[in-house]
Amino acid sequence: MSIEIKNLSFVYGAKSAYEKRALEDVSFTIKDGETLGIIGTTGSGKSTLIQHLNALIRVTNGSIVIDDIDLSQKRINLQLLRSKIGMLFQYPEYQLFEDTVEADVAFGPKNFGYKKEDIDYMVRQAIELVGLDYYEVKDKSPFELSGGQKRRVAIAGIIASRPSILVLDEPTAGLDPIGKREILDLVKRLKDSFVKTIIMISHNMDEIAEYCDHVIVLHEGKLIYDTTPEELFSDKEKLVGTGLSLPHTVNIARLLSEKGVEINESCLDVDSLVNAIEKAVPNE
Amino acid sequence: MDTIITIKDVSFNYVTGEQISRGVKNVNLEIERGSFVVLLGHNGSGKSTLAKLLNGFLTPTEGEIIVDGINTADESKIFDLRSRVGMVFQNPDNQMVASIIEDDLAFGPENLGVEREEIGRRINWALDIVNMSEHRHRTPTKLSGGQKQRIAIAAVLAMLPNILILDESTAMLDPKGRSEVLETAHKLNKEENMTVILITHYMDEAIDADRIVVMNDGEVILDGAPSEVYQQTDVIRRAGLELPVAARVSEKLIERGYPIKFCLTDKELAEELCQLK
Numbered sequence: 001m002s003i004e005i006k007n008l009s010f011v012y013g014a015k016s017a018y019e020k021r022a023l024e025d026v027s028f029t030i031k032d033g034e035t036l037g038i039i040g041t042t043g044s045g046k047s048t049l050i051q052h053l054n055a056l057i058r059v060t061n062g063s064i065v066i067d068d069i070d071l072s073q074k075r076i077n078l079q080l081l082r083s084k085i086g087m088l089f090q091y092p093e094y095q096l097f098e099d100t101v102e103a104d105v106a107f108g109p110k111n112f113g114y115k116k117e118d119i120d121y122m123v124r125q126a127i128e129l130v131g132l133d134y135y136e137v138k139d140k141s142p143f144e145l146s147g148g149q150k151r152r153v154a155i156a157g158i159i160a161s162r163p164s165i166l167v168l169d170e171p172t173a174g175l176d177p178i179g180k181r182e183i184l185d186l187v188k189r190l191k192d193s194f195v196k197t198i199i200m201i202s203h204n205m206d207e208i209a210e211y212c213d214h215v216i217v218l219h220e221g222k223l224i225y226d227t228t229p230e231e232l233f234s235d236k237e238k239l240v241g242t243g244l245s246l247p248h249t250v251n252i253a254r255l256l257s258e259k260g261v262e263i264n265e266s267c268l269d270v271d272s273l274v275n276a277i278e279k280a281v282p283n284e
Numbered sequence: 285m286d287t288i289i290t291i292k293d294v295s296f297n298y299v300t301g302e303q304i305s306r307g308v309k310n311v312n313l314e315i316e317r318g319s320f321v322v323l324l325g326h327n328g329s330g331k332s333t334l335a336k337l338l339n340g341f342l343t344p345t346e347g348e349i350i351v352d353g354i355n356t357a358d359e360s361k362i363f364d365l366r367s368r369v370g371m372v373f374q375n376p377d378n379q380m381v382a383s384i385i386e387d388d389l390a391f392g393p394e395n396l397g398v399e400r401e402e403i404g405r406r407i408n409w410a411l412d413i414v415n416m417s418e419h420r421h422r423t424p425t426k427l428s429g430g431q432k433q434r435i436a437i438a439a440v441l442a443m444l445p446n447i448l449i450l451d452e453s454t455a456m457l458d459p460k461g462r463s464e465v466l467e468t469a470h471k472l473n474k475e476e477n478m479t480v481i482l483i484t485h486y487m488d489e490a491i492d493a494d495r496i497v498v499m500n501d502g503e504v505i506l507d508g509a510p511s512e513v514y515q516q517t518d519v520i521r522r523a524g525l526e527l528p529v530a531a532r533v534s535e536k537l538i539e540r541g542y543p544i545k546f547c548l549t550d551k552e553l554a555e556e557l558c559q560l561k
Contacts, residue, residue: 042428042458091456147327174374174455176326176485177526203458206529245459248529248550255554261561270529274536281560283542 001067001084001164001196003030003053008062010048022048024221026062030214035191035198037212037229039205041243044218046201050167053199054085066165083112086163086195090170092154096142101127101153104142108161126160127153129193130186148179152186159190165197166190172207184211205247209233209268217242230266249273256280288447288479289315289338294347296333307333307342308502317446318477320470322490325499326524331483334499335451338481339369352446367396370440374452376432385435386411386420392443403442410438413476414468430461434468441472447479448472454484462489487520488528491548498523515546 010023023045030036040046051057052064055071055078064071069081089095098104105126109119127134130152137145142153151171159166171187172180184207187198202208208215209229217225217232219242225232232238233247236254246254252273253263263280267273291314296307308330315321325331336342337349340356349356354365373379382388389407398406411417414434419427424435433453440448450469454462466489472478482489490496496513498506500523506513514520514531521527527535534547534556544560547553 041460174452176524178326178524243460249533252530252533252550252553255550256557259554259558261554261558270532270536273533274540277533277537277557278540281557283540283560 002032003165003197004063004065005029006063006065008049008052008059008064010045010052010057010060012048022221026218026221026223028216028223028226030197030199033191033196034214035187035200035212037208037215038199038201038218039203039208039215039244040218043220045221046218047169049218050087050169050199050201053165053167054082054087056087079112083161084163085165085167086158086161087167088155088158088169088171090173092158093142093147093150096150096154096157099141100139101132101142101145102138104153105156105160108157112161122160122162123156126156129159129190130156131182132156148175148182151175151179151183155183155186159193159195162194164194165199166195168198168200170201170203172202172204180207187211205233205245206249209247209249217244229268233268234266285314286317287314288317288352289313290350291315291334291337292347292349294337294344294349296337296342297345298333306330306502308337308499311347311502311504313497313504313507315479315481316494317479318473319494320473320480320492321482321495321497322493323481323483323497323499324485324487324490324523324525326485329499329523330502331499332451333502335371335449335481335483338447338449339371340365363396367392367443368445369447369449370437370443370445371449371451372433372436372440372453374455376429376436376456379436379439380424380432383423385416385422385424388424388435389439389442392439396443406442406444407438410441413441413472414438428461429457430464433457433461433465437465437468437472445478447481449481449483451483452485453482454486454489462486485525487514487525491528498525500524510548511546514548 006027008023008026012020012022038046052059059072069076096104102123105123106119109122124134132152142150172183212229215229215232216223233250239246249267249269253267256263261280263276265276267276291311294311295309298305298307323331337344338351340362343357351365352368354361356365380388381391386407389410390403393403393406411420414437416434424432454465469480469482473480491510493510496510497504505523506516506519517527517535528548530547530550530553534544534553537544544556547556
């Protein structure tokens with residue numbers, strides 16, 4: 001299920017005093033099975049872009065085709081679209097509302113009209129997929145859980161309806177290092193289930209470098225790069241002027257190059273950087 | 285040493301129904317006036333509990349805390365205590381009370397009965413420090429996260445505290461917002477001699493501190509200057525924290541026999557390696 005975005009533009013408050021151009025002529029394709037990272041500073045259009053994907057914002061200019069659903073059409077089957085695309089907003093733990101974890105996770109499938117037996121199975125599977133013990137948490141109030149657990153319950157609530165595309169808006173924001181690792185490993189693990197394609201917004205370049213195989217960079221509403229993390233971070237000057245930083249490993253390689261120690265490989269994680277340093281600065 | 289905070293044999297238990305869970309246990313700390321202290325620990329390690337004990341939100345189950353000469357358990361001095369210990373929390377949207385920024389700053393001192401002219405002076409001073417003077421007549425809702433947190437800091441400053449506690453105030457911000465808030469905290473520390481206690485789980489925010497206190501399971505497990513604390517890599521990992529990338533790279537190079545020192549920043553590491561060439 002690929003996603004094709006062509007010449008997408010969007011203006012908030014068109015023809016008013018508050019008119020703001022949020023997206024300008026954005027075109028790119030997301031292939032089936034990719035993990036796409038979207039990066040850009042606050043106000044670069046990231047959230048506007050992802051809200052288009054499940055028609056929270058309707059296409060006004062340009063087109064988006066997801067599988068065989070054309071989002072620029074006037075009438076679209078929203079139920080079908082939203083069962084295919086699960087969307088997790090920032091701080092999703094604030095959106096939990098039911099009395100029990102089980103009821104909260106069941107809310108999605110129930111609204112999509114699944115049968116009771118199916119719902120029970122889907123809920124249980126979703127809770128187990130996010131790494132929680134079904135029998136331990138199902139009757140608990142979501143508010144009794146820790147921050148990281150709440151976020152996992154929120155993710156379970158989205159994947160319970162079995163979307164094949166999952167969109168995550170800063171899934172690790174505000175979590176401590178352990179919580180971050182857990183969520184990222186969970187995201188990785190989900191790709192072995194029915195979730196095929198993952199789209200993730202992140203401010204953390206190290207995360208993008210490590211977990212994504214496709215990356216786009218938005219800057220003031222325009223798409224300025226559509227490439228792989230290796231490509232993007234290999235040219236140390238590419239992100240200059242966008243307000244974005246390099247992953248630390250790439251930054252260390254860049255600083256070394258500036259001082260005449262040339263590191264030619266792309267170093268997207270600690271181990272590859274250490275190996276590259278061993279080659280460039282042999283230890284006598 | 286001019287001690288501003290003394291924490292002596294302090295333990296605190298949370299009691300919900302019949303369940304008792306430990307917040308902090310046996311904490312002993314003395315914090316020097318004018319120092320910049322970072323309190324590190326993963327979620328649930330007890331760092332926020334400790335912060336709440338400092339301004340009397342919570343009082344110790346055992347032991348005592350003296351802040352600027354006030355015992356935090358002394359209820360008659362609670363208002364005095366709270367105006368001396370200013371706290372800024374995690375979510376920038378939960379701390380604004382007024383629809384215009386200068387009114388938001390006036391809220392604290394007005395409630396303390398401070399005179400009008402004095403309030404005006406304090407607002408000018410506070411907005412100037414956090415670099416938000418030009419926004420004083422605007423509404424906080426249109427600001428970025430970093431700007432909102434700086435307004436929250438200014439609102440606390442208008443109460444003229446001696447101690448500023450930032451309880452994960454950078455956790456919800458983007459990289460730009462984070463550095464704005466950190467710069468503001470360091471500026472207050474240097475220029476106004478404010479005692480700053482920064483609570484975080486980002487280790488890279490602690491590099492410029494005078495002192496780092498690491499907590500785990502309610503206990504202080506490390507306490508010292510950044511260069512000393514960071515070297516305890518095993519303890520740090522066990523405490524659920526993540527070392528900065530430069531530290532992890534230099535650790536691995538040292539393991540492989542490179543004659544370099546343990547580095548905390550990208551720049552430091554690059555410089556060390558260049559000297560080998």
